[in-house]
Amino acid sequence: MVEDLLHSQPGILNFGIFFLLATVLLLVILGFVTYAILAERKVMGFMQLRQGPNQVGGRWGLLQTVADVLKLLLKEDTIPKLADKPLFILAPVIAFAPSFIVIAAIPFTDKLQFADLNIGLLYYIAISGLTTIGMVTGGWASNNKYALLGGMRAAAQMISYEIPLVMSVLGIILLTGSLNLNDIVAAQENVWYILLQPIAFIVFIIASVAELNRVPFDLPESENELVAGFHVEYSGFRWAFFMLAEYVYMFAMASLTTVLFLGGWLPLFSFLDFIPGAVWFALKFMFVVFLLIWFRSTFPRIRADKLMEFAWKILLPIALANIFLTAIIKEILKLF
Amino acid sequence: MDLETLLSFKWSIMTPEFIILGVITLLSLLDLFMAKSVNRKLLGWLGLAGILGALVALLTLMGNGPETILYDTFRLDSFAIAFKLLLLIGSALVFLIAISYEPKEGLTEYRGEFYYLFLAALLGAMMMSSSGDLITLFIGLELLSISSYILAGIRKKHSGSNESAMKYVVNGGISTSITIFGMSYVYGLTGTTNLLDMARHVITLADSQHIYLLGLAFFMIFVGLSFKVATAPFHMWAPDVYQGAPTPVTAFLSVVSKTAGFILIVRILMVIFYNIPTEGPGSMPLLIKVQDYIAFLAAATMIIGNVVALRQKNIKRLFAYSSIAQAGYLLVVVASMSAFLFDTLWFYLGAYLFMNLGAFAIIQLITQKTGSEDIAEFAGLYRKAPILAIAMAVFILSLAGIPGTAGFIGKLNIFMGALVVEPAHYVLVSIMIATTVVSYFYYFGVMVQMFFRPAANDEVKFKLPAGLGVVIGVCVFATILFGVAPNVALDFLQGNFNQFSDFFQ
Amino acid sequence: MNFAYLSILVFSPLLGIIALLFVPKAKESVIKTVGFLATLPALVLSLMAFFQYRSGSSLDRLDEMVNWIQFGDPNRLGELFSIKYELGVDGFSLIMLLLTAILSTLAAIASMYIKKEWKGYFMLFLLLEVGMLGVFAAENLILFFIFFEITLIPTFFLIGKWGYFEKEKAAFSFLIYNGLGSAVLLIVIMVLFARTGTSNIEALTYILTSDTDHLVMSAGGKMGLLIAMLIAFGVKLPIFPLHSWMVRVHVQASPSVVMLHAGILLKIGAYGIIRFGMGIFPEQFQDLAVLIAVLGVVNLLYGAFLALVQTDFKMVLAYSSISHMGIVLIGLGALNEAGIQGAIFQVVSHGLIAALLFFLVGVFYERLQTSNIPNLGGLAKGMPITAGFLLAGAMASLGMPGMSGFVSEFMAFLGLFKEMPVLAAVGALGIILTAVYLLRAVLGITYGKAHREFAGITDLRGSEWVPAIVLIGIIVLIGVYPNVLTEPLTSALETIMLGIGG
C-alpha cells in the first residue's frame, strides 16, 4: 500500500497520510525518549551500584519519567527581562526540529522507512548540523554569561567534531559508492562495515558522542562549570525541548550507527534470517544506546582544551588517513 | 579517466606552475618548521629562485605551438606564454622589493607568509593566463584576489592596512559576484564552460533573446573585471588600497594583478564575445557593437585617473590614480581592437611593469626612510641622492610618455592601434593625449619636489638595499632600452609568438 | 662615405654628458670648460657639412637609415608600419643645424653666469642641444617628434631650476603649453602614420600630394590635420593667442637658456610649419594662406604694441619676438618665393639677433641685477662697449639695411605686397612700431638719465667678447651678402614651390 502511495501523484491526501504515519513515529520516539531516560538512570544506577529511580513512578519506576514530563509541563515559565524574547522562544524549536527531521531518512528495515533519499547520508549530516544554531541562539538570547559561554562552547565543540564525523563515513561511501542508506545496508550483506572500517567506526562513535553532547564530551552543559550551559535560563517545557532534542538525537544517532556499521536490519548470521529485520534492528539499536549510557557512567569529563585538540589533532588526521587507506586498499584489491 | 589518459597528458607544459606550487609548499613548510631566530628573508630569496626557475622553464617551453591538457582546461598557447613572461618578471621584481621591505612596526611574524602569499597570487595569475575554461579561469582569479586581500592586510596592527584590506575585500567580493553572475548566463546559453566550445556554440546563435541575454552577461562580466584592472566604474578601491597596503603589495597590485586582469579580459572578450553574432550567424560580432561602451569606460577611466591625481598629496595615492589612468590607456587598446591588440597590450604592460615597479621601489625606499608618504618627502632628493632622483625621473618620464622611454613607445603603439582601425577612434585618442598632458602636471610635480625644492633635512643618508638596487637598476635599464630600441622587445614578440595566431585554436 | 656623419653630429653633445659624469660637482671651471668643449664637435661638423655643400657636394650622401621599430608582423606588412631611424638634411635644415650649433656654442659661453649646480645644468644643456640638432636632422615624423619632445624636458628643468623669481611657474606654463602643442602634433603624426603606414617625410609628401582622389584621406581630414599642426607649431612659434607662456619664459629663464629658446626653440615652430605644413599639405595650406597672413599681421602688431608699453627690457624683447615671428607668418602667407625666402631668412636672422640681445641682457644683468629700462639709464657711460653692441643688435632687429633683419623683412613684405597689398600695408605699420619701441627701449638704456653709479662696473671682458662679436659678425654677413643663405636654400625652396604650385 505504501509503495503505491509513494508512486502516486503527490497531493493533499498523501500529505495527510504521511502526516499520520509521521505522528505515529513521533509518538514512538517520544515513548523511546521517556524510557531511554529511565533506562539511563537505571543502567547507571546498576553500574554505580546505586538504585535507579525507585520512590515514585510505580513498578520499576516506569512512570518516573512520565511524572517528570508532567512536572515540567506544569512549571511556571519565565523569560528573563534582558533576554531577546523572540529568539529566546525560537531557540528550542530550532534545536528540536532538525533532530526530528533527520529521522525521516533512516531505514529501520527494508520496508519500514519513511523517505528513501538518494542522498540520505548527506541529508542526515547536513540537517543534523542545524541544531548547533538552536543552541547558540538559545545561549545568545538568554543574555546570560553562562548561557552565552555555553552556547559558544557547544558551537565550537559541535563544529569541531562534525569534521571527523563527516570524514569517517567517507570510508563507507567509498566502499558502497552511494549515499543512499538502503544501499549502504544492502552492501553489508556479507560483512558489516564495523569489520571493514574499524577505524572509521571508532572515530565515528567518538565524534557522535561529542555531537550528542554526552559524557565525556558534555562540556557545553556541564553543571559544575557553567551551571547548565546554554539552557541555564530555560525552564519548564522550553527546557524540556532542549532535552528532548538531545534524546531524539541519541535515537537518530544510534539508528545511524546501526545502519552504517552494524548492518541495519540484516541478521547477524544468514541462518538467523527467520527473525524479522525490525527485531535485528531493535537489538543492534539498543546495543548502541546501551553503549552510550555505558560511556556516560564510566568516563570522566574531558577538559575543554583537550577536547578541542583531540578533535583536530587526533581524530581529523585519523579520519583523513582512513579515507586514503580505504581508497588505496581498494585500488590494490582491484589489481588482483 | 584511467591512468593511461592521465599519463598521456603532456604535464611538462605545466612545469612553471608546478615549480611555483612546489615553492609555495616548500616555503610554507619551511616557515613553519624553521626556528624563530632564523631570518625569514632567506625564504624571500628562495621564492625568488623559484620564480626564476619558473621563468627558465617557461622559456624552454616557448615555440612549441599550442598545447592543451586536461581536456582543454589548461592551454599553453603563445598568448599564455607571452603574458606569463610578464607576470613572472613582474613578480620577480616585486619579490626583490618585498625582501627589502622593513616597515616601522616590523613584519617579523608574518614575513614568511608575506612571501608565499605573493607566490600564491602569482600562481593564480598564471593559471588565469593559461586556462581555457571558465571554471579554472574563475578559480585562478579568486586565488589571485584572495591572496591579494590578505597581502593588503598583512600588517595586522596597522589600521591603514586593515582598512585597505577591508575595502579591497568588499569591492572585490561585489565585483566577483557580478562577474560570476554574468558568467552564469554565458554558461546557461552554451551549456559548457570551455571557452572554445562556447565560442563554437555562440557562433550559431540566432535567437535575439539569447543575444540580449549575452549582451547583459557581457556588461556584467566586463564591469566585474574592471575591478581587477582598476578602471571605471570599479576603480574606487584603488586609491585607498594602494595607500594602505604595504608598498610591495601596492606594487604587486598595480602591476602583476593588473596584467592578470587584462589577460582575463582579453581571453573572455576575444574568445566568447567576439564570436557572438548580433543578428543571426555571420553578422557583426557583439564585441564590436559594444566597442563604444568600452571606449566610453576607457575615456572615463583616463579622465578620472588623471584629473583626480592632480589633487593628491600622498605619493602612493598619487600613484594609485596614475595607475588607474594607465589602466585607462590599456583599455583603449582593448576598445580599439586592432590587429595589433596583443602586441600593443603586451608591450605596454611590459613597459608599465618596469617603470611602475621601479618607481615603487624608490617610493618604498623614501617612505620607509622618512616614515611619511607625503610627496614633500621627495624634496631635495636630487641633492641627497642624485642617482636615485635621476632614476625616479626616468620612471616618471616614462609614465608620462616622454620619448626616449618605454612608456612613449607603448603609447605610440596604442595610438597607432586606435587610429589604424576603421573607423578610427579619433575622439578616444584625443582624450588620451589630452589626459596625458594633464598627467604632466602631477608627474612633474614630483619632479619639482625632487629637483627644485630644498630638502627639509639633509642628514638623512640613503642606504640602498641590494634588492632595491637591483630592481631600480633593471627597471632603469629596461625602461630606457625599450624606449630607445623597442625592436628588442617587438622582434622578440614577432619572432617567438607567431602573431598569437594560435589564440583561437 | 661619411658613415653616420649626421648621427655623430647630432649625438656628439652626449660625449660631453658622459664626460661630465666623471667630473666632481664642485669643480666649476672644469665643468664649464667641458660643457663648452662638448658643443664644439657639432659646430665643427655642421660647418664642414655647410662648406662642403657650398662647394657643391650633394647632401644626399649624408642620409642615414637604420631599421628601428616594426609594428606588427614584418613578413605580412613589409615596409608598412615600420619606423626607421632616418636622418638627412637639405639646405634649409642644414642652415638650421648650423644655426643651432653656433648658438649652442655661444650659449655655452654665456652660461658662465650660472651660479649653481653647473654639472646638472650642463648635462641638461647638452641634452637640449641633442634634441634641437635632432629635430632639424630628422627625416621621419616620429623621429622628429621624439627629438621635439626631448627638447621639452631639459628646457623645463633649465627654466625651472636656473631661472629667476617665478621660474617654476614659468617652467610649468612652458610645459603645459608645449605639452599640449606636442600632444596635438602627436595626434597629427599618428593619424598620418596609421593612415598611410609610413612616417617618412618624403614618402608622406609623395603619398598625400599624389592623393588627389582622396583615397587615403578626405580633404576635410587633411584640412583638420593641417589646422591641428598649425596649432601645435603655433604654440611653439608662438602665434598670437597661444603666446603667454613664452613671455613668461623669456623673462624668468636665465639668459643663456633664453638665447637658445628664442634663438632655436621658437624656430622649430616655423621650421615645422614650413617643412610639414607646407610640405605635406600644400593644397590645404594654400586655402589657409590668407588666414596665416592675417595671423602674421596680428602677431606683428600685437607684439609691437605691447612691446611699446613695457618697462622691463626683457619684456620688450619677449614681445618683440612675438612681433618678429609675425613676419615669418606674413612671409609664409604670401606663398610666393620671395615671401617664403623672407620667412626663412627671418627665422635665421631673428635667431641670431634674439640671441645677441639676450646675451647682452645677461651681461648687464650680471653686473647690475636689473633689466628695468629706467634703472639702466646711462649705460653708455658705464659700459660703452656693451651699449654699443646693444644698439647694433637693436638696429639689426628693427631692420636696418646692411644687417640681416632688413633682408628678411624686406623679402617677406615684398612677397606679401604681391599677393595681398592691403594686408601688407597694415603690416608695414608694424615695422614702424618696431623701430619705435626698440629705439625707445635701447635709447632709454644707453642714453637715458643715469639713475645709478657705474663706478667699479667693468665692460665686456674676456670670453664675453666672443658671442657678441661672432653674432654681430654673422648678422652683418647675412645683411651684406645674403647669398650665404639664398644659395643653400635654392633647392629646398624649389621643392616647396613645386608643392604649392607656385
Added chain:
Amino acid sequence: MEMLNLYQNNYLIVFVFLCLGILLPVVALFLGKLLRPYKPYDSKYTTYESGLEPFGDSRVQFNVRYYIFALMFVIFDVETVFLYPWAVAYEKLGIFALIEMLIFVFMLIIGLIYAWKKKVLKWI
C-alpha cells in the same frame, strides 16, 4: 513519471517531518501555557548569575579562538563537500581520482599543519 512521483513523495515526507518538528513544540508550549501557573514578580525575571546581582553586559567580545575554529570548520567542511562526490564516484574514476584527491588533501593537510604550528588548534 513514476520516478518523479517517488522522488517528490520522498521529499514530501521530509516536509511532513519538518512540519511536525515545528508543530510539536508549538502545540506543547501552547498547551503548557494553559496548564502552567503565572505568578510573576520582579526577581524571577532577573538574569541568573549564581545568586549574585548581574553585572555588566553579558554580550562581551569573545575570544578570537571561537572564530578561528569556525574558520577551520568552514575550510574542512567545504573540503568534505568535494570529497563526498569524489567518494561516490570513486568506483568509476579510479586511480586518477585517487591521485587528484591525494594532492587536494595534501594541500589541506599542509593547512592543518600550518594551523597546528601556528598554535591555532590550541584551546585556552
Added chain:
Amino acid sequence: MSSVPLSAYLALGLILFCIGLYGALTKKNIIIVLISIELMLNAANINLVAFSKFGVMPSITGQIFALFVMAVAAAEVAVGVAILIALYRNRNTVNIDEVNTLKH
C-alpha cells in the same frame, strides 16, 4: 518534465542578485555587506544549477561550477571576516562609514 519553468529560476536568481547588490552597496555594517555578497554569489549558483538542469543545453558542468563557487565564496568570506576582526581590534567599529582614514 517539471512544472517550474527555467525563467522562474532565473527570475529568482536575478531578484536575489539585486537584493544582494542593493545590500552590498547601501548597507553600513560590513557584516551585512559580506552577507549581501554571499547572496549575490548564491544567486549566481541558482542560475548555474538551473541552467545545468533546464538550460538550453543542459550539462553537469553548471553544478560543478556551483560547487567551486561555493568553495571560493567560503574562502572569500573567511578572509573577509578575518580582516574585519583585525580591523575591529584597531578601530572598534564595523561600520563602513567610520572606516575612512585613508583619504588624501
